[in-house]
Amino acid sequence: MSNHEYVPKSKFGKWFNDRLPLLTLGNHLTDYPTPKNLNYWWTFGGILSFCLIVQIITGLTLAMHYIAHADLAFESVEHIMRDVNYGWLIRYIHANGASMFFLAVYIHIFRSLFYGSYKSPREIIWIIGIIIYLLMMAAAFMGYVLPWGQMSFWGATVITNLFSAIPFIGEGIVQWLWGGYSVDNPTLTRFFTLHYLIPFLILGLVVLHIWALHVPGNNNPIGIDIKKPSKDTVPFHPYIVIKDGFALLMFTIVFAFFVFYSPNILGHADNYIEANPMVTPAHIVPEWYLLPFYAILRSVPDKLMGVVAMLSAILVLAALPWLDTSKIRSAIFRPLYKQFYWILVIDVLILGYVGAMPAEGLYLLIARVATAYYFIHFLIILPVLGSKEKTIPLPLSITEPVLEESLSPPTIKKKESLN
Amino acid sequence: MKNILKILCLTILLLVESHQIKAAEKVELLKTDWSFKGFFGKFDRGSLQRGYQVYTEVCASCHSMKYLSYRNLSEKGGPEFSLEQAKAIAASFEVTDGPNDDGEMFERPAKLSDKFVMPYKNVKEAQAANGGAYPPDMSVLVKARSGGADYIYSILLGYEDPPSGVILDDGVYYNKYMYGNNIKMSQPLYDGSVEYSDGTDATEEQMAKDVTTFLMWAAEPHLEARHQMGFKAILYLIILTILVYFSMKRIWSRIESEV
Amino acid sequence: MSEKKVKRREFLYTASYAVGAVGAGAVVWPLIDQMNPDASVKALASTEVDVSSLEPGKAITVLWRGKPVFIKRRTPEEIAEARAVKMEELKDPQKDEDRAKDPEWLVMLGVCTHLGCVPLNDKGDYNGWFCPCHGSHYDTSGRIRKGPAPTNMEVPKYEFVNINTIKIG
Numbered sequence: 001m002s003n004h005e006y007v008p009k010s011k012f013g014k015w016f017n018d019r020l021p022l023l024t025l026g027n028h029l030t031d032y033p034t035p036k037n038l039n040y041w042w043t044f045g046g047i048l049s050f051c052l053i054v055q056i057i058t059g060l061t062l063a064m065h066y067i068a069h070a071d072l073a074f075e076s077v078e079h080i081m082r083d084v085n086y087g088w089l090i091r092y093i094h095a096n097g098a099s100m101f102f103l104a105v106y107i108h109i110f111r112s113l114f115y116g117s118y119k120s121p122r123e124i125i126w127i128i129g130i131i132i133y134l135l136m137m138a139a140a141f142m143g144y145v146l147p148w149g150q151m152s153f154w155g156a157t158v159i160t161n162l163f164s165a166i167p168f169i170g171e172g173i174v175q176w177l178w179g180g181y182s183v184d185n186p187t188l189t190r191f192f193t194l195h196y197l198i199p200f201l202i203l204g205l206v207v208l209h210i211w212a213l214h215v216p217g218n219n220n221p222i223g224i225d226i227k228k229p230s231k232d233t234v235p236f237h238p239y240i241v242i243k244d245g246f247a248l249l250m251f252t253i254v255f256a257f258f259v260f261y262s263p264n265i266l267g268h269a270d271n272y273i274e275a276n277p278m279v280t281p282a283h284i285v286p287e288w289y290l291l292p293f294y295a296i297l298r299s300v301p302d303k304l305m306g307v308v309a310m311l312s313a314i315l316v317l318a319a320l321p322w323l324d325t326s327k328i329r330s331a332i333f334r335p336l337y338k339q340f341y342w343i344l345v346i347d348v349l350i351l352g353y354v355g356a357m358p359a360e361g362l363y364l365l366i367a368r369v370a371t372a373y374y375f376i377h378f379l380i381i382l383p384v385l386g387s388k389e390k391t392i393p394l395p396l397s398i399t400e401p402v403l404e405e406s407l408s409p410p411t412i413k414k415k416e417s418l419n
Numbered sequence: 420m421k422n423i424l425k426i427l428c429l430t431i432l433l434l435v436e437s438h439q440i441k442a443a444e445k446v447e448l449l450k451t452d453w454s455f456k457g458f459f460g461k462f463d464r465g466s467l468q469r470g471y472q473v474y475t476e477v478c479a480s481c482h483s484m485k486y487l488s489y490r491n492l493s494e495k496g497g498p499e500f501s502l503e504q505a506k507a508i509a510a511s512f513e514v515t516d517g518p519n520d521d522g523e524m525f526e527r528p529a530k531l532s533d534k535f536v537m538p539y540k541n542v543k544e545a546q547a548a549n550g551g552a553y554p555p556d557m558s559v560l561v562k563a564r565s566g567g568a569d570y571i572y573s574i575l576l577g578y579e580d581p582p583s584g585v586i587l588d589d590g591v592y593y594n595k596y597m598y599g600n601n602i603k604m605s606q607p608l609y610d611g612s613v614e615y616s617d618g619t620d621a622t623e624e625q626m627a628k629d630v631t632t633f634l635m636w637a638a639e640p641h642l643e644a645r646h647q648m649g650f651k652a653i654l655y656l657i658i659l660t661i662l663v664y665f666s667m668k669r670i671w672s673r674i675e676s677e678v
Numbered sequence: 679m680s681e682k683k684v685k686r687r688e689f690l691y692t693a694s695y696a697v698g699a700v701g702a703g704a705v706v707w708p709l710i711d712q713m714n715p716d717a718s719v720k721a722l723a724s725t726e727v728d729v730s731s732l733e734p735g736k737a738i739t740v741l742w743r744g745k746p747v748f749i750k751r752r753t754p755e756e757i758a759e760a761r762a763v764k765m766e767e768l769k770d771p772q773k774d775e776d777r778a779k780d781p782e783w784l785v786m787l788g789v790c791t792h793l794g795c796v797p798l799n800d801k802g803d804y805n806g807w808f809c810p811c812h813g814s815h816y817d818t819s820g821r822i823r824k825g826p827a828p829t830n831m832e833v834p835k836y837e838f839v840n841i842n843t844i845k846i847g
Binding site for chain 1: 708709711718719
């Protein structure tokens with residue numbers, strides 16, 4: 001990571017850099033050799049960093065006015081919406097920003113699934129990513145509790161009650177989480193504290209995530225290893241900076257439409273009703289980005305096994321680099337895997353849909369089939385595919401496909417023998 | 420492969436089917452042209468002022484609006500009563516203040532900075548006075564019901580005789596659009612319930628529209644500012660995106676020329 | 679590359695940066711403004727006080743913008759005493775007429791200008807107020823006469839909205 005060849009131009013820069021090599025780091029990031037064939041699916045890492053910063057800044061400014069007490073929380077949020085200068089704007093950015101954050105993270109994850117970015121030597125990047133995803137879900141769950149609406153309260157009740165499924169110590173753990181005999185003020189204040197903390201943990205993990213990435217370098221759409229730097233790479237600045245910037249602006253336009261014209265469409269009307277421990281809403285649903293896991297949880301009739309299934313759904317992702325036995329990274333060259341990939345996408349969308357529906361009748365049946373298929377994809381289909389599928393020959397380099405027409409027959413034969 | 424696709428298509432079809440069936444069970448809400456809907460939606464000042472009159476004269480005896488302050492009535496983006504009018508409205512209500520130097524609580528006329536006076540001291544008193552049903556606070560009611568303004572409007576106009584065979588308990592009324600069809604509030608609006616100070620004919624539909632518009636503002640007092648800022652923000656973003664797009668093309672053209 | 683192309687390229691980049699900077703500024707403002715007093719605080723920016731029951735020689739203390747305000751109804755003797763003081767004797771020269779438009783009513787922030795303690799009424803060597811924290815003495819016009827305080831007690835904006843009511847702020 002350290003490039004001792006870089007020498008700062010100014011005297012002060014050199015003096016400072018000798019003591020803390022920030023300028024060397026800056027130079028490393030600016031010049032970082034990036035594959036030049038990256039497509040727009042690769043811009044979501046930058047978009048995610050933007051989302052994290054936006055959430056932290058809007059969160060900080062909201063925290064200046066929010067009161068984390070059961071008697072005052074809902075009122076303090078209304079105070080922010082009505083009286084605080086631009087309070088309504090900051091609140092809507094924060095609430096919709098959470099949804100945008102998850103939209104981006106799902107696209108980012110599915111990019112990795114398609115192009116095999118989780119495969120060797122990038123397993124640790126992938127696992128750090130899974131941990132970041134888990135922390136995001138924890139932060140989002142706790143953040144949703146803070147306005148202390150009906151969904152805040154009852155969502156908290158349902159999800160914390162899950163821990164009672166743990167044999168012997170389950171009940172004790174739930175009371176420990178609650179700080180009482182039900183979700184109440186102690187629960188709210190600790191959720192506020194942890195909600196404030198987690199984004200900074202995520203920030204640290206993102207640094208590790210990028211650091212780990214910079215060892216092998218970025219994957220690319222055709223999934224072949226490239227040398228960096230080479231004619232196959234471009235310096236991060238200005239090429240990737242401007243491309244990420246353009247993608248980020250498009251993303252922000254979508255974000256702006258939600259914030260300014262439909263700020264409540266992704267939320268639930270019941271959360272504008274103050275929390276009432278005596279009245280349970282007709283349908284308790286989490287926010288859309290947690291729906292697939294909610295569907296998996298409810299598809300298993302046994303409480304403990306439902307929790308196990310939900311956790312396994314995430315753990316199975318962590319094991320992915322070892323479950324997928326294929327030596328080929330990118331789905332572009334794995335036509336059979338590509339089919340199963342799209343079926344998985346549809347499966348996850350179906351899980352999300354049934355997660356919002358009552359867990360009965362046809363919906364429950366579909367949820368069970370979709371849950372079973374999810375695990376079949378990772379635990380059976382992927383390991384088998386690795387050995388059984390016929391893959392398309394890989395090109396030798398990123399620029400090579402362009403020159404393919406001008407290659408002589410011996411060269412093409414040589415290529416095929418390498419695969 | 421073909422089989423997988425077949426099963427997939429079937430599933431999607433089934434899902435869509437069941438959704439249609441569910442949708443048919445739900446009644447279509449009444450619609451009217453809301454001035455605040457759409458990208459350039461604004462509030463009709465006259466409607467807001469009339470709506471405030473309906474709220475005060477019809478609803479406020481049971482429904483609180485505890486997150487609103489009297490000063491909101493004169494602030495930009497709302498009914499925009501003059502400062503004097505808003506002061507006078509406030510002064511027509513009594514609030515409890517104190518303790519004074521004798522240690523006692525006392526009544527005084529409300530000021531602009533005071534929150535709307537509540538009809539009941541607390542939720543329990545409200546329930547006791549209304550057959551066990553709590554008349555919900557209306558500060559954010561429009562956002563607290565799916566269907567929003569259309570739902571509120573429909574409920575207000577949705578009272579009808581129960582279908583044959585349906586017997587209702589005492590104090591329960593039949594409403595076509597209420598979730599579960601049973602509502603404990605009797606029909607609140609009849610033609611002429613209110614005599615509008617601006618002379619508008621107070622039909623049921625007119626009052627329902629005005630008070631719902633007022634409730635929409637109460638729930639979203641910064642709606643107009645939000646729409647205006649949104650227009651500027653998105654226009655700005657589009658311009659910047661175009662500039663950045665061409666910059667990107669310009670920068671990347673250096674690469675293409677090397678190949 | 680031709681001169682014209684270079685100029686066009688530079689203009690494009692400059693324009694992008696400039697437009698971007700405008701956006702960055704627009705984003706920063708709400709984040710700063712949200713810390714300014716909000717609408718509910720600004721609504722309490724002024725307070726009205728009923729002084730109809732205040733007798734001459736007596737003073738009350740009211741809360742205004744979170745700080746104590748002394749309202750004293752002065753006796754003719756106290757007024758005369760305040761008017762008789764020579765400017766040379768004052769650390770912070772100020773005429774009593776400039777501090778109390780209606781000489782009978784003295785309205786000022788009950789905050790010692792030294793380090794912010796609340797001075798005590800009817801105490802001190804000058805028949806006015808005495809601050810126990812570090813020994814500042816104020817006269818019947820609330821002016822600093824002895825002690826470490828640098829300036830007179832501040833007179834806020836106020837007016838009589840009717841014969842019984844003072845609006846402060």
